[in-house]
Amino acid sequence: MSGKPLLQMEDLRVQFHTDDGVVKAVDGISFALERGRTLGVVGESGSGKSVANMTILGLTRASNAEISGRIIFDGLDLMTLDPEGLQAVRGNQISMIFQDPLSSLHPFYKVGRQLVEAIEVHQEIDRKQASRRAVELLGLVGIPDAERRAGEYPHEFSGGMRQRAMIAMALANDPKLLIADEPTTALDVTTQAQILRLIERLQAEFQMAVIMITHDLGVIADVADDVMVMYAGRVVEAGTRDEIFYDPQHPYTWGLLGSLTRIDRPRTSRLAQISGQPPSLISPPEGCHFRPRCPHSFDRCSQTPALEQRSITPGHLDRCWLEPPRKQTLRVVSTGDIGLEDPAA
Amino acid sequence: MSPRRQAPDVATPSAAEIDASTPGGGDALLEVDHLVKHFPIKSGILIDREVGRVPAVDDVSFTVRRGETLGLVGESGCGKSTLSRTIMQLIKPTSGSVRFDGRELVGLSARRMRPVRRELQMIFQDPYASLNPRRRIAQIIGDPLALHGVRSGAERQRKVQELLERVGLSPEHYNRFPHEFSGGQRQRIGIARALALEPRLIVADEPVSALDVSIQAQIINLLDGLQDDFGLTYIFVAHDLGVVRHVSDRIAVMYMGKIVEIGPADAVYGNPIHPYTLSLLSAVPIPDPRQNRAREQIVLEGDVPSPADPPAACRFHTRCPYATEICAEVEPPLVDHGGGHWAACHHPLDREHREAVAAVVPSAS
Numbered sequence: 001m002s003g004k005p006l007l008q009m010e011d012l013r014v015q016f017h018t019d020d021g022v023v024k025a026v027d028g029i030s031f032a033l034e035r036g037r038t039l040g041v042v043g044e045s046g047s048g049k050s051v052a053n054m055t056i057l058g059l060t061r062a063s064n065a066e067i068s069g070r071i072i073f074d075g076l077d078l079m080t081l082d083p084e085g086l087q088a089v090r091g092n093q094i095s096m097i098f099q100d101p102l103s104s105l106h107p108f109y110k111v112g113r114q115l116v117e118a119i120e121v122h123q124e125i126d127r128k129q130a131s132r133r134a135v136e137l138l139g140l141v142g143i144p145d146a147e148r149r150a151g152e153y154p155h156e157f158s159g160g161m162r163q164r165a166m167i168a169m170a171l172a173n174d175p176k177l178l179i180a181d182e183p184t185t186a187l188d189v190t191t192q193a194q195i196l197r198l199i200e201r202l203q204a205e206f207q208m209a210v211i212m213i214t215h216d217l218g219v220i221a222d223v224a225d226d227v228m229v230m231y232a233g234r235v236v237e238a239g240t241r242d243e244i245f246y247d248p249q250h251p252y253t254w255g256l257l258g259s260l261t262r263i264d265r266p267r268t269s270r271l272a273q274i275s276g277q278p279p280s281l282i283s284p285p286e287g288c289h290f291r292p293r294c295p296h297s298f299d300r301c302s303q304t305p306a307l308e309q310r311s312i313t314p315g316h317l318d319r320c321w322l323e324p325p326r327k328q329t330l331r332v333v334s335t336g337d338i339g340l341e342d343p344a345a
Numbered sequence: 346m347s348p349r350r351q352a353p354d355v356a357t358p359s360a361a362e363i364d365a366s367t368p369g370g371g372d373a374l375l376e377v378d379h380l381v382k383h384f385p386i387k388s389g390i391l392i393d394r395e396v397g398r399v400p401a402v403d404d405v406s407f408t409v410r411r412g413e414t415l416g417l418v419g420e421s422g423c424g425k426s427t428l429s430r431t432i433m434q435l436i437k438p439t440s441g442s443v444r445f446d447g448r449e450l451v452g453l454s455a456r457r458m459r460p461v462r463r464e465l466q467m468i469f470q471d472p473y474a475s476l477n478p479r480r481r482i483a484q485i486i487g488d489p490l491a492l493h494g495v496r497s498g499a500e501r502q503r504k505v506q507e508l509l510e511r512v513g514l515s516p517e518h519y520n521r522f523p524h525e526f527s528g529g530q531r532q533r534i535g536i537a538r539a540l541a542l543e544p545r546l547i548v549a550d551e552p553v554s555a556l557d558v559s560i561q562a563q564i565i566n567l568l569d570g571l572q573d574d575f576g577l578t579y580i581f582v583a584h585d586l587g588v589v590r591h592v593s594d595r596i597a598v599m600y601m602g603k604i605v606e607i608g609p610a611d612a613v614y615g616n617p618i619h620p621y622t623l624s625l626l627s628a629v630p631i632p633d634p635r636q637n638r639a640r641e642q643i644v645l646e647g648d649v650p651s652p653a654d655p656p657a658a659c660r661f662h663t664r665c666p667y668a669t670e671i672c673a674e675v676e677p678p679l680v681d682h683g684g685g686h687w688a689a690c691h692h693p694l695d696r697e698h699r700e701a702v703a704a705v706v707p708s709a710s
Contacts, residue, residue, distance in 0.1 A: 044557035045528075144647075158648045159421075188420035188584065190645045193628040197644055215558060218630030221637050241634050257632065259562035261587035263614060264631045270569065271591070273562035277527055343566070 004075070005032035006209050007056070007177060012069035014051050014060055021282040025051040027233035028069075030307075033226075035176070038203070038210040040224025040241070042217060042256070046278055047230040049213050053179050057096060058086040074176065092122040095170035099182035101162035105154040111165050112138075112150025118172045137168040141198060160191035167198065174206060181213045196223055217260060221245060229253050232279050232289035235307055239316035249311050249318035251340055252290045254331045258339025265337065272339025288319065295341050296322060296330055357404050357678050358687070363607065364408040367595070367685025373408040374546060374578050375432070380405045380441035382424075382431050386653055399653050401427040402438075403602040409546070414572065414579040416593030416610065418586055418625070422652055424602040425582050429548045432580070433467055434458055445546070463493055466539035470551035472531035476523040482509070482534055483519045489541045508537040513567060529560035536567065540575070548580045553588060565592060586629050590614050595685075598622045601652060601660040604679065608686030618688035621661050623698075659691065667692045 014026040026048040033039050043049040054060050056071055056078060071078040073094065078086065090096075098104050106114060115134035116127065123130070131150075138146035141164040154162055163183060170178055180199065184192040200223060203210055212223055220227055220241070227244040229237040229252065237250040248254055258272030276293040279285055285292055287302040294301070298321070305319045312324070322330065333339035360376040381404055386397040401424045409415045417425045430436045432443055434450050443450045445461060453461070469475040476485055486508055487501045495501050506516035512533040523531055532552065539547055549568070553561040565588065571577060583589050589596060590610055597607040598619065606619040617623045624643045631637045645664050650656055656663045662672035671691050679689045 044559060160648055188649075189586065189625060189628040190420065191648070192630075193642060193644050196630070197642075216630065217558075217632040218637075221632045221634045222630040245632070245634050256558060259558045260632055261562075261565070261585070261591035262632060263587050263590055263626060263629055264633060264636055267591060267610075270566050271562040273566055274559040275563070277529065277560070278557075 006035045006074055007033040008070075008072040009052075009056070010070040010072075012052060012055060012071065013067070014048075014055055015066045016062070017064045017066065018282075023281045024233050024284065025281060026055070029230075029235055031228060031235070031238065033177070033209050033211065035209055036203070036207045037225045038212055038223055040220040040227045041211060041213045041230060042215065042220050042227060043230035044215055044278060046232070046281060048233040048281075049230050050181055052230075053096075053181060053211055053213055056179065057090050057094060058083070059096075088122075091118060091170075091175075092173045093175055094177045094179065095173075095175040096179040096181065097163070097166045097170050097183050099185050101159065101166045101186070102154060104166055105162060107154055110151055110153055111157065115150070115165070115169055115172060118169045122173045133172070134168075137172060138165065140171070140202075141165070141168045142194070143168075159187055160194060163187060163191075163195055164198065167195070167202070171202060171206070175208060177209045177211070178203075179211045179213070182215070183212075184219065185214070185216070192219075199223070217245075217256060229256070232284055233281055234289060234319065235317075236290065236320070237318040238307070239313070243313055243316045247311065247313070247316070248331065248338060249316065249324065249327060250290075250320045251294045251296055251322070251331070254338050255293075255340035258333060258337065258341075265335075268335050268343065270343035272333045272337075272341055272343050274340055288321070358406060358681075360406045360408045363406060363679075363685070363687055364410075366681050366683075366687075367609070372411060374411045374446060375409040375580075376442075376444040377408070377432060378406050378442040378444070380428070380431060380443065381439045382427055382436060383439045397653055400602045400655065401652065402431055404441075405599075405602075405604055407597055407604065407607060409578055409580060411545075411578055412572075412576055413594040414581055414592050416589035416596040417580060417582045417599065418584065418589045418596060419599035420584060420625075420649060422601075422649060423599040424652075425599050426550055428599070429467075429550050429580060429582050433465060433548055435467075463542045464545045466542065466544040466547050468532075468535050468539050468547060468549040468552045471555055472528050472535055473523075473555075475535055476531055478523055481520050481522055485523070485534060486538045486541055489538065493542055504541070505537075508540055511540070511571075512537045513563075527560075529556055529563060532556060532560075532564055533567070536564075536571070540571065543575070544577070546578045546580070548582070550582045551584070552581075554583060554585060561588070568592065586614075586625060598625070601649065601655050603660060603689065605661065605690070606686075606688040607679070608682075608688075609684065612684060612686045616686075618682055618686065618693045619661075619690045620665050620667050620692070620694060622688075623694060624666075659689075667694075667698075 010030050012026055012029045016023045016025060029052050041049045051060055112134045116130045119130045119133055135146045135150050138150055143149050143161060143164055184195050224241050227241055228235050231252050237253050255274035259274060274293055279289055287304050291297045291301045300321045305321050307317050307319045309317055310324055331338050333342040334344040360378045364373055380402055382402040383398040383400050385395045387393040388396045405428060419425045431438045438451055483505050486505045490501050490504055506519060509516045514533050553564050581592050593610045596610050596613045597604045600621050606613055606622045624645050627643045647664055650663060658674055658676045659672040662668040677689045677691045679687045681687055
């Protein structure tokens with residue numbers, strides 16, 4: 001790896017003041033992302049994965065929000081930028097695509113016109129050139145008959161086509177970083193496969209870095225180079241894709257892997273589920289947030305474990321007090337797969 | 346039927362024919378025969394004119410045996426939800442027959458349908474929309490009991506608390522409102538409500554797709570346990586192929602209103618015959634990086650065609666990598682491939698095809 005990472009997040013904290021109390025949505029996240037790499041962020045609803053990434057683009061700056069930490073992008077400290085400064089970065093050097101492409105497109109304007117607008121905001125070119133570029137982009141993301149399609153409204157597009165149009169818009173200004181927040185969750189599997197292949201192809205072509213936020217470990221296994229597992233506002237485990245899937249260190253990661261219904265394994269009679277529910281972010285449990293749901297917890301878990309290397313692999317970090325050699329036996333359930341609690345026991 | 350549609354070239358099999366070829370003969374609890382639901386497309390300002398029809402369910406036949414789970418998979422718009430609602434008689438079918446325990450449901454009046462409803466219950470996808478926010482849990486679960494003759498309040502309360510306990514909720518939560526529960530807990534309430542009248546068949550329409558993975562596993566395990574305890578029969582509708590395989594004994598795959606493949610779960614996933622089934626399986630991302638890299642994915646071109654104007658003959662021919670002329674001319678009927686495994690395709694996949702795309706599903710359970 002040469003030089004500085006493209007994006008560096010240091011101890012990001014995001015809290016929201018509400019009538020019910022202070023919601024600690026993001027509770028100290030740090031990571032670095034190199035150019036051209038894909039970081040997969042996995043976690044369930046309320047884990048803070050979306051809030052952390054929306055904060056990169058200043059989308060969580062609300063009057064009731066309290067944000068601290070540092071986000072350095074390509075030498076630029078994003079946290080210190082004013083709204084105008086952020087505007088220059090947003091949709092230009094960093095683009096974002098969301099889960100629901102229908103609510104991300106304006107229903108009253110033709111798709112082509114919305115693309116033209118995205119181009120004109122950041123580039124000094126005339127309308128004609130921008131229109132030509134818009135059609136070119138729609139073609140690039142695999143929309144057939146792009147010229148005619150540019151003159152249509154979002155409701156005339158199918159779900160997959162809308163997500164393609166969103167990706168075209170995100171790419172309009174050759175971003176260095178694409179943040180994709182559950183981009184395929186609303187899509188059918190065959191369309192999902194199309195969109196994931198498209199993002200992969202464009203990433204290779206334009207040397208973009210990608211942050212892929214998803215709850216689907218299948219998608220992570222498919223596209224990510226590095227993976228961050230989040231739980232209740234914190235990163236509980238981080239490592240390369242293979243480390244997370246083949247040598248997971250945190251019981252929550254075991255639980256996620258065990259909860260999956262997989263088509264690539266013989267069927268089991270019961271799933272190795274995680275009992276209980278995620279904690280309230282207003283009053284999370286002391287110490288390890290996963291403690292109340294973890295069958296392996298012990299006294300020490302009432303203190304918060306730091307996110308650090310505990311296994312033998314450098315760069316593979318986790319937040320769990322269990323002795324690494326013990327983890328290897330604890331995480332295997334009767335089927336030989338990884339799980340949190342043995343469903344047969 | 347709209348005039349430009351032709352009658353099928355070969356008669357599609359009836360529920361009884363499909364059932365007869367399936368081993369392990371048990372008696373059928375539900376028989377669906379040549380079921381059709383066409384929605385009219387209307388246009389006009391003062392006078393509605395019918396300008397077309399959407400064949401949401403088109404000549405579908407299958408049986409569900411006592412105590413088994415039939416999984417229904419397909420992508421959005423394939424008609425799986427319409428089919429399940431038509432079975433429940435929540436939508437009136439255009440034609441065809443639905444027999445529950447030997448009794449014909451199509452054409453029953455609302456009054457005569459009511460006693461049958463006791464035995465046929467439904468679990469819905471959205472745990473937020475399917476519970477009345479103004480009613481307490483006791484009422485939500487207790488109402489069906491009251492409607493079906495459990496008059497005594499004390500008796501109802503006891504029953505509701507029993508049900509709450511059985512679905513993994515605290516019986517003390519009896520007087521709470523839905524908003525006090527999380528998504529997974531609400532789904533448990535929906536399940537308790539469905540169980541209240543001791544039904545025999547439960548149609549679960551995407552019961553876990555709105556839930557997080559860890560909660561999904563809890564609900565799947567719960568439904569599994571309930572089936573064993575109460576001898577329930579399930580129709581499990583979902584778009585998630587992994588979930589459907591986990592819960593189902595037999596699986597039906599739908600595409601544009603038709604069943605294109607049906608058979609025992611391990612046969613359909615381990616040895617798919619219809620190219621659509623194979624392309625669905627190959628599109629599922631596998632949570633195992635090495636396997637994911639090793640296999641070859643079939644990425645289908647284009648989108649699902651408009652349901653108002655489905656392709657002629659085989660509806661999948663416009664996207665099928667193996668399509669030839671005949672696929673655009675003659676509609677393939679469902680054909681028996683042995684062991685109760687049926688598929689509607691002119692070019693059924695053989696072993697070579699399947700191995701070439703390295704389907705990774707192990708065939709034995």
